[in-house]
Amino acid sequence: MAVLLIFIPLFASILFLFIKGNMGKMIALTFSVINLIFSIYLLSSFDTQSDEAFQFAFNEPWVESLGISFCGGLDGISLLMVLLTNFLTPIIILSSWGKTPEYPAAFYGLILLMQAGLNGVFMATDGLLFYVFWEITLIPIWFICAYWGGENRIPVTIKFFIYTFAGSLFMLVGLIYLYLNTPIEITGNHNFSWEALQMAARSMDAAGQQIVFWLIFMAFAVKIPVFPFHTWQPETYTVSPAPGTMLLSGIMLKMGIYGVIRWLLPFSPDLVSSGYNLPIVLCIIGVVYGGWIAIKQTDMKKIAAYSSLSHVGLIAAGIFTLTIDGLQGAVIQMVNHGINIVGLFLAIELIERRTGTRDLSKLGGIASKAPKLSVLFMIIVLGSLAVPLTNGFVGEFLLLKSIYSINIYMAAIAGLTVIFCAVYMLRLYNLAIFGDVTSHTADMKDLNARETILMGIIALLVIILGVYPQPIFDISKQAIETFQTTLTLK
Amino acid sequence: MKLLIGLSVLAVITMMMGLFKSRKFVLPVVVLGLLGLLYIASGYGCYCEDKMFGMYINEHQFLKMFDINKNSGLVGLIMISGLLITILAHKGFNYTENHRADMHALMLFSMCGAIIAVSYTNMLMLFLGIEIMSIPLYIMAGSNKHDASSNESGLKYFLLGAFATGFLLFGLALIYGATGSFNINQIYNYTHNQLNVSEGIFKMGVVFTMVGLLFKIGAAPFHFWTPDVYTGAPNIITSFMSTVVKIAGFGALIFFFNGMLHPLGEEWGKTFAIISAATMILGNVTAVYQISLKRMLAWSSVAHAGYLLMTVAANGNNVPKAVVLYLAAYSLGSIAAFAVLITTGKENFEDYNGLGKRNKWLAIALTISLLSLAGVPPLAGFMGKYYLFTTVYEQYPWLVIIAICTSAISIYYYLKCIIAAWFKKGSEDAVQVPLTTVFVILVCILGLIALGLMPQPVLDLA
Numbered sequence: 001m002a003v004l005l006i007f008i009p010l011f012a013s014i015l016f017l018f019i020k021g022n023m024g025k026m027i028a029l030t031f032s033v034i035n036l037i038f039s040i041y042l043l044s045s046f047d048t049q050s051d052e053a054f055q056f057a058f059n060e061p062w063v064e065s066l067g068i069s070f071c072g073g074l075d076g077i078s079l080l081m082v083l084l085t086n087f088l089t090p091i092i093i094l095s096s097w098g099k100t101p102e103y104p105a106a107f108y109g110l111i112l113l114m115q116a117g118l119n120g121v122f123m124a125t126d127g128l129l130f131y132v133f134w135e136i137t138l139i140p141i142w143f144i145c146a147y148w149g150g151e152n153r154i155p156v157t158i159k160f161f162i163y164t165f166a167g168s169l170f171m172l173v174g175l176i177y178l179y180l181n182t183p184i185e186i187t188g189n190h191n192f193s194w195e196a197l198q199m200a201a202r203s204m205d206a207a208g209q210q211i212v213f214w215l216i217f218m219a220f221a222v223k224i225p226v227f228p229f230h231t232w233q234p235e236t237y238t239v240s241p242a243p244g245t246m247l248l249s250g251i252m253l254k255m256g257i258y259g260v261i262r263w264l265l266p267f268s269p270d271l272v273s274s275g276y277n278l279p280i281v282l283c284i285i286g287v288v289y290g291g292w293i294a295i296k297q298t299d300m301k302k303i304a305a306y307s308s309l310s311h312v313g314l315i316a317a318g319i320f321t322l323t324i325d326g327l328q329g330a331v332i333q334m335v336n337h338g339i340n341i342v343g344l345f346l347a348i349e350l351i352e353r354r355t356g357t358r359d360l361s362k363l364g365g366i367a368s369k370a371p372k373l374s375v376l377f378m379i380i381v382l383g384s385l386a387v388p389l390t391n392g393f394v395g396e397f398l399l400l401k402s403i404y405s406i407n408i409y410m411a412a413i414a415g416l417t418v419i420f421c422a423v424y425m426l427r428l429y430n431l432a433i434f435g436d437v438t439s440h441t442a443d444m445k446d447l448n449a450r451e452t453i454l455m456g457i458i459a460l461l462v463i464i465l466g467v468y469p470q471p472i473f474d475i476s477k478q479a480i481e482t483f484q485t486t487l488t489l490k
Numbered sequence: 491m492k493l494l495i496g497l498s499v500l501a502v503i504t505m506m507m508g509l510f511k512s513r514k515f516v517l518p519v520v521v522l523g524l525l526g527l528l529y530i531a532s533g534y535g536c537y538c539e540d541k542m543f544g545m546y547i548n549e550h551q552f553l554k555m556f557d558i559n560k561n562s563g564l565v566g567l568i569m570i571s572g573l574l575i576t577i578l579a580h581k582g583f584n585y586t587e588n589h590r591a592d593m594h595a596l597m598l599f600s601m602c603g604a605i606i607a608v609s610y611t612n613m614l615m616l617f618l619g620i621e622i623m624s625i626p627l628y629i630m631a632g633s634n635k636h637d638a639s640s641n642e643s644g645l646k647y648f649l650l651g652a653f654a655t656g657f658l659l660f661g662l663a664l665i666y667g668a669t670g671s672f673n674i675n676q677i678y679n680y681t682h683n684q685l686n687v688s689e690g691i692f693k694m695g696v697v698f699t700m701v702g703l704l705f706k707i708g709a710a711p712f713h714f715w716t717p718d719v720y721t722g723a724p725n726i727i728t729s730f731m732s733t734v735v736k737i738a739g740f741g742a743l744i745f746f747f748n749g750m751l752h753p754l755g756e757e758w759g760k761t762f763a764i765i766s767a768a769t770m771i772l773g774n775v776t777a778v779y780q781i782s783l784k785r786m787l788a789w790s791s792v793a794h795a796g797y798l799l800m801t802v803a804a805n806g807n808n809v810p811k812a813v814v815l816y817l818a819a820y821s822l823g824s825i826a827a828f829a830v831l832i833t834t835g836k837e838n839f840e841d842y843n844g845l846g847k848r849n850k851w852l853a854i855a856l857t858i859s860l861l862s863l864a865g866v867p868p869l870a871g872f873m874g875k876y877y878l879f880t881t882v883y884e885q886y887p888w889l890v891i892i893a894i895c896t897s898a899i900s901i902y903y904y905l906k907c908i909i910a911a912w913f914k915k916g917s918e919d920a921v922q923v924p925l926t927t928v929f930v931i932l933v934c935i936l937g938l939i940a941l942g943l944m945p946q947p948v949l950d951l952a
Binding site for chain 1: 781861866867872874876877879880883884887890891894895897898901904905909912913944945946949950
C-alpha cells in the first residue's frame with residue numbers, strides 16, 4: 001500500500017506531459033497534498049513498538065534471474081524521511097506560485113517525478129531498486145536546475161550531473177560486489193535484497209569491507225556532500241531556481257545521509273565499528289570549511305549553501321561515530337535541517353523576488369518595510385543557529401555530544417560550527433534586515449497571505465519541534481535500536 | 491534455414507520490383523515480408539527443420555554448416571533492427587529516389603549475411619556470412635553518389651574492409667592448417683584436449699582472426715575507419731552499420747571466442763581486456779570533442795563496442811545473455827537517435843538548438859534514447875550495463891572501474907546534445923515527422939522503457 005506514495009506522483013508526472021498552460025500548478029498542488037495526506041495516514045497507522053524490520057512492506061518479483069525484486073517498506077527512519085519529502089513538496093510547489101516559471105506544466109511534472117523518486121529511495125529495500133530510484137531523482141532535478149536556473153547554469157549543472165552520476169556508478173559497483181558475495185538461492189541466483197546484502201557483508205573480511213565501504217561511500221559523499229567532494233554544491237545551489245535549491249538542500253541531500261545509515265554502515269560493520277575515523281575527519285573538515293567560507297560571502301544564497309555544507313557535515317560526522325546519540329541526533333537533525341534550510345531559501349527567495357537582488361551590500365532596512373517577513377525570518381534563522389527551544393538545538397546538541405564521546409578534540413573543532421553559524425547567520429540577518437533602507441528595498445512590500453502561511457508553517461514547526469521533539473524520538477526509536485543490535489553500537 | 495531462404499527470396503523480389511519501377515510498393519512488400527519472416531522465425535519455423543528439400547539435414551554437409559536455433563536472440567535482434575531501419579528508410583532513402591528498390595534489396599542481402607555470421611557452425615560460413623554482409627554495405631556506404639564524403643566513406647570502407655577480410659581468411663586458413671577442420675565442434679575438441687595448442691600456427695591463426703573480427707566491430711586499435719565511414723555514409727546506412735552490423739560482428743566474435751575457443755580463455759582473455767579498456771577510453775574521450783551528433787554517435791558506438799568486449803574478455807557462462815541484452819538496448823537507443831537525425835536531416839549539435847520548442851516529442855525521444863545510451867536507469871541501457879558489470883566483475887574488477895569512469899565521461903557528451911535540444915535557443919520552425927518515423931521512434935522508446943523495467947524476456951531468449 002505504501003507503494004502508492006511512489007505511484008501517485010509518478011502517474012501525475014506522466015499526466016503533465018499532456019497538460020498545457022497554467023492549470024499545472026493547481027494539479028501539482030492537489031497531487032502533492034494527496035500524497036501528504038496519505039503519508040500522514042501511514043504515520044497514524046505506524047506501530048512504533050513493532051518488531052518488524054519494515055512495516056507496510058511490499059515485495060514483488062521484478063527480474064528473477066538477476067535476483068532483483070521490487071520490494072520496500074518503512075521503518076522509523078525512512079518514515080520520517082518520507083514524511084519530510086511529502087511535507088516539503090507542497091511547500092516547494094506553493095512557494096513557486098508567486099513567480100510561475102516558464103512552461104509550468106513541465107516544471108511541476110518534473111517536481112512530482114522527483115517526489116516519486118525520493119519516496120522510492122526512502123522506501124526501497126532492494127539494492128538495485130534503491131539504485132534505480134536514486135538515479136531517477138537526478139534527471140528531474142537536473143532539468144529543473146539547468147532549464148529554470150540562473151546565469152552560467154549549464155556548465156555548473158553539467159558538473160553537478162557528472163559528479164553525482166560518477167559517484168553513483170561507484171556505488172553500483174560496490175553493490176554488485178556485495179551482490180556477487182550473497183549466497184546463491186534455490187533459483188540459482190544471487191539476491192539483491194537488503195538483508196541478503198547485509199549477510200554478504202558480514203561474511204567478508206576486512207579488506208573486502210573496506211572496498212565496499214569506499215565504493216558506496218563515494219555516492220553518498222558526493223550527495224551529502226562531504227569534503228572534498230563538495231565542489232559542485234555551492235555553485236549548483238546558487239544558480240538553481242529557488243524550488244530546485246529547496247529540493248536539493250531540503251530533501252535530496254538527506255538521501256545521502258539516509259543512504260549512509262541504511263546502505264553503507266550495515267555493509268561494512270566490522271570496519272566501521274573498529275573505530276574507523278577517517279570519514280569523521282572528512283566530515284568535520286567540511287563543517288569548519290563550510291562555516292569559514294560562509295562568513296566571507298555576500299550572496300545570501302551562497303551563505304545558505306555553505307551553511308548547509310557545514311550543518312550536514314556535522315550530521316554525517318554524528319552518524320559515523322556509531323553512537324546512539326549520534327544516530328538519534330542525526331535522524332532528528334535530518335528532519336530539522338530539511339525544514340530550516342527550506343525556510344531559509346524561501347525567505348531569501350521572497351526577498352530576492354521583491355528587491356531583485358541577493359547581494360547583502362545592496363540590502364538593508366527590510367525590518368521597517370516588511371515586519372512580518374522579518375519576524376518569521378528571524379525564527380528560522382534562530383532555528384538554524386540551534387538556539388535552545390528551536391528545533392536545531394536538540395539535534396545539534398546530541399550530535400556534538402556523540403562526537404565528544406569519541407574524541408574530545410574533534411568535538412571541540414566541530415563545536416566551532418555553532419560559533420561560525422552565529423557569525424554568518426546573524427551577519428546575514430543584520431545586513432539584510434536592519435540598517436538603512438537602500439534603493440533596492442525602498443518600495444518593498446510585506447508578505448501576502450499565501451506567503452505568510454508558508455513561512456508561518458515553517459516557523460511554527462521550528463518552534464514546535466524545538467519545544468517538543470519527542471514524536472521524532474518515538475518514531476525512530478525502534479529503528480535505531482534495531483540498528484544498534486545489528487551494528488553493536490557502543 | 492527457412493528464414494534465410496525467405497530473406498534471400500524477398501531480396502530478389504525487391505530487386506525485381508526495382509526493375510519494373512514499382513517504387514511505391516517496395517516498402518510495403520519489404521515490411522510485410524520481414525514481418526512474415528519474423529513470424530516464421532519466432533514461431534515454429536526455426537525448430538522443425540529435420541527435413542528440407544527431401545533431404546535430412548544431418549545428411550547434407552551444407553545444411554550442417556550453420557544452426558539458427560543456437561542463438562535466436564541475436565537473430566531476432568538482427569531481424570527487428572533490420573525491420574525498424576527498413577521502415578525508417580521510407581524517409582531515409584529520399585536521397586536516392588530512383589534506387590529505392592535496389593537499396594532495400596542490398597539491405598536485405600546484408601541482413602542475410604548478418605544472420606549467417608551469427609549462426610555458423612563452420613568457419614567457412616563465418617567467412618561467407620561476414621562477406622555477404624559486408625559487400626552490400628560497401629555499396630550502400632557510397633550510395634549517395636553526388637556527395638563526396640559518401641564516396642569517400644564507401645571507398646574507405648571497402649579498402650580497409652577488404653584488408654581486414656584478408657586477415658580473417660588467413661587466420662581461418664591457419665586454424666584449419668593446425669586443426670584440420672573448419673567445424674567449430676572439432677576445433678573446440680581440439681582446444682579442449684589442449685594437445686597442440688601451443689603450436690605457433692594455431693596461435694597465429696587465432697590472432698589473425700581476432701584482427702579481422704575486431705575490425706568489423708570497430709574496436710581499438712582497428713577503429714580508425716569507423717568515424718569517417720559512419721559520418722560519410724548516408725544517415726540511414728549509418729544507422730544500419732552501427733546496429734545490425736555490430737550485432738553480427740559481436741555474434742561472430744562471441745561464438746568464435748566464448749564458444750569455440752572457450753577452453754583457451756586464459757590465453758586470449760587478457761588481450762581482450764586490454765583491447766576493451768583501450769576502446770572504452772578512446773571512444774569516450776574522443777566523443778567528448780565532437781561537434782556533430784552523427785560523429786558523436788559514431789565514436790560512442792566505438793565506446794559501446796568497448797563495453798561489450800568486456801564480456802568477451804570475461805568469458806563466463808552468461809556472456810550471450812549479457813551481450814544480447816546490451817545489444818538490444820544499444821540498438822534501440824541508436825535507432826531512435828538516428829531516427830531523430832534522419833528527421834531533422836542535420837548533423838551538428840548547433841542544428842539541434844531549440845529542438846524542444848520545434849517538436850517536443852522529438853526532443854523527448856532524443857533525450858530518452860541518449861540517456862539510455864548513457865546508462866541512466868530505469869532505461870534499457872542501464873540494465874544492459876548493470877548485467878555487463880555483474881558478468882565481468884568477478885574476473886576483471888579493474889575493467890569495471892575503467893568502464894564506470896568512462897561512463898561518467900560519456901554522460902558529458904550525451905548531455906551536451908540534450909542541452910542543445912532543450913536549453914539553447916535556435917530556429918523555431920516546427921519539424922514535421924512522417925508517420926513511419928513516428929512509428930519507429932515510438933517502438934524504440936517503448937522498447938527502451940520496457941526493457942529497462944522488464945529485461946526478463948530478452949534474457950530468456952539468449
